[in-house]
Amino acid sequence: MVTRSEETTESKARGQNGYSNDDEQVLQRVSEQFHQTNGGTHPINTLHSKDTIVKHGIVEEKVVPTPVIDRDVGCFTETEIDDKIQSIFEDYQQYLETAQVHQLGYPINHTANKYIDLSPLVPFQKYYLNNVGSPEDSVPFASHSHAFELGVLHWFADLWNLDKDDLWGYITTGGTESNLQALYTARENFPQGVLYLSKEAHFSLFKASHLLRMDTVIIDTSERGELKYEDLQRELVRNKGRPAILALTFGTTMKGAIDDPTKALACLKAAGYASNFYIHVDAALSGIFVPLLGEDSGAPRLSFAEQAISSVSVSGHKFLGSPIPCGVILIRKHFIENIGRNVEYIFSKDITLTCSRSGHSSLMLWFMISKLGRKHIRDDGLRCIRYAQELQKKLSSSGIYSYVNPWSITVVFEKPNDMSFLREWQLAAQQDICHVVVMPHLQKETLDIFADELIACIKKSDSGMKARLKADEVSKFEEAQQQLHDMSFSNQHCIPRHIS
Numbered sequence: 054m055v056t057r058s059e060e061t062t063e064s065k066a067r068g069q070n071g072y073s074n075d076d077e078q079v080l081q082r083v084s085e086q087f088h089q090t091n092g093g094t095h096p097i098n099t100l101h102s103k104d105t106i107v108k109h110g111i112v113e114e115k116v117v118p119t120p121v122i123d124r125d126v127g128c129f130t131e132t133e134i135d136d137k138i139q140s141i142f143e144d145y146q147q148y149l150e151t152a153q154v155h156q157l158g159y160p161i162n163h164t165a166n167k168y169i170d171l172s173p174l175v176p177f178q179k180y181y182l183n184n185v186g187s188p189e190d191s192v193p194f195a196s197h198s199h200a201f202e203l204g205v206l207h208w209f210a211d212l213w214n215l216d217k218d219d220l221w222g223y224i225t226t227g228g229t230e231s232n233l234q235a236l237y238t239a240r241e242n243f244p245q246g247v248l249y250l251s252k253e254a255h256f257s258l259f260k261a262s263h264l265l266r267m268d269t270v271i272i273d274t275s276e277r278g279e280l281k282y283e284d285l286q287r288e289l290v291r292n293k294g295r296p297a298i299l300a301l302t303f304g305t306t307m308k309g310a311i312d313d314p315t316k317a318l319a320c321l322k323a324a325g326y327a328s329n330f331y332i333h334v335d336a337a338l339s340g341i342f343v344p345l346l347g348e349d350s351g352a353p354r355l356s357f358a359e360q361a362i363s364s365v366s367v368s369g370h371k372f373l374g375s376p377i378p379c380g381v382i383l384i385r386k387h388f389i390e391n392i393g394r395n396v397e398y399i400f401s402k403d404i405t406l407t408c409s410r411s412g413h414s415s416l417m418l419w420f421m422i423s424k425l426g427r428k429h430i431r432d433d434g435l436r437c438i439r440y441a442q443e444l445q446k447k448l449s450s451s452g453i454y455s456y457v458n459p460w461s462i463t464v465v466f467e468k469p470n471d472m473s474f475l476r477e478w479q480l481a482a483q484q485d486i487c488h489v490v491v492m493p494h495l496q497k498e499t500l501d502i503f504a505d506e507l508i509a510c511i512k513k514s515d516s517g518m519k520a521r522l523k524a525d526e527v528s529k530f531e532e533a534q535q536q537l538h539d540m541s542f543s544n545q546h547c548i549p550r551h552i553s
Contacts (some may be wrong), residue, residue, distance in 0.1 A: 095286030141277045157503060158480035158487065160338050162374030163494040169424055171376070174416065182412025184271070186401030188223050202415035208422055209381055212344055213365055215357035222383040223405050224415045228337045229257035231382040234406050236261045236300065238364065238384055239331040241392050243296035246331065249285060251280045251312060253305040254439065255335055267298070277465075278310030279456055282320050289324035296329040297321060303337030303355060303365075308484050309463030309490075311339065313353045314360040331363045332389070338490075339379070340367040342434025343460050345427055352460050363388060369418045372433075373425070374493065379414035417538050433493040437462040441491040451508045470514040478503060 122129070122137055129137070153163050166170060176436045186192050188202040206222045225231045232255065239246065248262055248269040263403075270288050273281045280301065289297055299321070301312035314334060321330050334340070336355060346352040353362065368378040393404035425433075441462045448455040448466055455466035468487045469475065480487045491500065 143442040164374040190401040198412035201419040246296035278308030286320040303336035309461030
């Protein structure tokens with residue numbers, strides 16, 4: 054996220070629109086970019102609204118409400134109402150189509166509206182689907198999609214090697230709810246436990262720690278974002294008298310680094326932990342395609358059976374591309390046996406964080422997984438990895454500090470000084486770095502255009518950072534990436550296809 058400057062009390066000379074000269078230039082530059090993209094007009098005209106604010110060269114857009122059409126006040130006919138709604142929705146669709154072109158900084162997969170026919174789901178939109186209670190419970194409330202939800206859970210249980218007899222989980226609203234459910238479960242089982250979090254963990258885990266009032270130790274990471282296992286083991290030994298709750302990340306938010314569950318388990322064993330521990334893996338982005346690469350690839354494993362994992366969460370709207378934001382949480386059943394209470398009203402045990410849950414999310418995920426299939430998801434992963442490596446090499450060869458972690462589709466690079474460039478390509482930024490997340494819908498041509506514009510932007514501002522990698526670190530990562538490179542190029546036929 055772009056850091057926004059706070060408005061100072063310093064007075065500035067303002068033009069007739071209330072902007073300084075520098076601010077006017079930034080606004081004009083961004084406006085021109087949108088004009089070029091949209092053939093002369095911005096779809097919803099937010100850039101030219103009175104709620105556009107420019108502070109110290111950074112454009113800040115406040116959302117302008119779309120007023121609900123008040124048919125009673127306006128005395129509109131039914132036809133006039135329909136025409137107004139249609140006009141607003143057409144503008145909104147144009148806005149969305151435009152926004153997706155330059156959406157590179159966030160893990161959003163637009164495959165669904167480009168290559169998959171979603172029309173089979175349309176008839177169900179008129180039905181009220183509420184997946185109240187646990188998916189496996191037979192509730193008297195009939196308007197649910199629990200059967201589809203269980204199908205999705207079983208698919209992920211197979212992917213992550215979890216025995217179905219020890220399976221419990223549900224479809225959540227997204228990664229934040231999934232992570233909160235996991236840490237809530239861990240705390241209920243180990244009330245005196247200490248939570249160990251990587252400093253690169255998703256902010257939802259820090260939020261969950263705060264909400265649950267958990268004693269938390271922040272573990273340092275390498276420059277590229279992977280957990281420092283020696284630091285973890287040292288802290289485990291220091292707190293050996295208390296149960297350990299580990300929250301690992303299988304693909305960090307900003308750098309795409311993977312905390313290896315096998316290495317984390319080794320730290321627990323070396324520190325003397327036998328069974329008084331809980332391992333949660335936040336696998337929001339990489340937890341779907343990396344496990345499908347197979348053991349022969351050398352990719353990190355994600356296995357309940359082999360790594361004593363307690364729970365895993367993944368997002369449905371990221372790599373899978375569900376148009377409905379959602380997530381999946383799988384937890385070993387024995388961890389939830391003593392949680393919640395039976396609620397007669399719903400004929401189910403109250404374990405899930407939310408009671409009413411959208412049944413449409415489960416239907417959507419079941420449909421997406423069924424249409425894509427394991428091979429297609431795996432091929433998408435390989436192609437995204439290859440494109441990420443090619444983008445990084447192009448930036449690096451042009452003198453731009455950049456890297457991509459092994460098995461990652463996140464390309465990290467130095468942040469350009471031009472804030473309008475960040476906004477144009479919708480880049481995520483943190484301190485002095487930015488990243489691009491290479492998602493399945495992205496074409497090579499789009500990435501090449503972006504690379505050329507980024508190189509020109511950085512060279513123009515002369516903001517290049519000197520290479521900071523040590524020779525041994527370079528060797529380590531290049532060796533792993535070469536293995537991936539060879540593997541990826543054997544799958545060059547894997548391009549996005551229309552799935553009918």
